[in-house]
Amino acid sequence: MYIGLFDTGILATALAESLQRISIGFSLALLIGGLLGVIIGVSKLADETLGSLVIALQSVPSIVWLPIALVLFQGGAGAIYFVVILGGTWAMTLNVRMGIKNVQPILIRAAKTMGYKNSELIWKVMLPASIPSALTGARLAWAFGWRALMAAELIGRGGLGRTLMDARDFFNMDLVVAIMIIISCIGLIVEYFIFSKIEKKVLSRWGLTNSAS
């Protein structure tokens, strides 16, 4: 592991590539998923048409898209991004939708009496009110995206996944185990240092924790 990370640099480059992919893919998934979630949450028409489509798409494991994606992007890096984005988007969409739907009606009524209308209402009341559930969505999107990335890389090119496959082909089991440890460590770090911290902050500010400060 030490040799791979610092001497030959195989692991370091692979890790950097994977991290770059997940961060771009994850941000795009959040953006697309969030936007779609807001549209579905706000508009009844969109919910009745796109809503069931999203649920149908969510039940398709995103790795299933890889063959099509490989053809679409001619085996380029785009295919892997595509799979990662698809992996995260739906979880985000569904959670944002639920957050928007579950905004307390009294808050919307109160904002209406202050003269807020339509888009301002969405921006000032619905979006902030749905942040806790959007956070759950982001967490799921991250988990799905990370898994999709690893699976896609096993088949595709570059990154930790490909290196893992290469290591297996050379019967370098040390490397295989090392990569698995790295993968789980990344998951752990993101969970503890990013999501837990944000969640704690959000929940206490929204007054959702039992031990209110």
Next chain:
Amino acid sequence: MEKVAINHVEKTFPGKSKNESFTVFKDISLTVAPGEFVSLLGPSGCGKSTLLNIVAGLDQATEGDVTVGTEKIKSPGSDRGVVFQEAALMPWLTVLENVMLATKKKMNKEDAKSSAEKYLKLVHLSKFLHSYPHELSGGMKQRVAIARALSMDPKVLLMDEPFGALDEQTRMMLHREVQFIWEETKKTILFVTHNIRESILLSDRIVLMGTRPGGIRKIYSVDLPRPRDPASPEFIQLEQDIMSILGGEIEKVMKEEMGDDFNSKKASLLYGTDRNMGNHI
């Protein structure tokens, strides 16, 4: 300070077919003078909150219209401040930001802040400007909601059972505060309540509403000097007058809800409570 005129308002909730639709009230007309404090009093289901929501613009009247000042009401707007039974504060904003949310639309940030601070001072919450709603008690939240409604400088203040969910002590304190605010700002206030004492204590006029058919039963003018004493004979007389009419209305509601087996006399005992005969010997 504007007058509110409710002209022949009817509210019908549409049912599946035409004969299933339900008329809450019909042909209600009421004029509230500028600076007057009027209470809407009635049993549950008489449509007093619905009427208030129509004035607020949150509900649409089936027939008739409501004017505030000279303007006809079509949609909710900041010329009418509303205080709901729940405080309805945005949980992600501090007290100050919550009040500023109401004023930010009309003023720039500095003005909004100073006016929010002014009204929060009026409800004695200057110490809690930067607290979040979940850190406050129910009465404090309701005071923030009042400050928020006032900060828009509305022509009319609409209050929908604002103290219904509070405990007795907090309510008594807030009664005093509302009176103080009313005397200070001289707003026209329309106040929905089911509490007879509350309405006598606070209002200039009490509009007693009934059900089936929904409508105004009687309007009482309260000519008692302020501050009012709930123990004074006039107060008690008025309370009993209102109770005698309201009692009949409540009985009607209960009969409707419970069916034929409702009998308000059931509670009166057929036998003496003192059953241990001879224990005085």
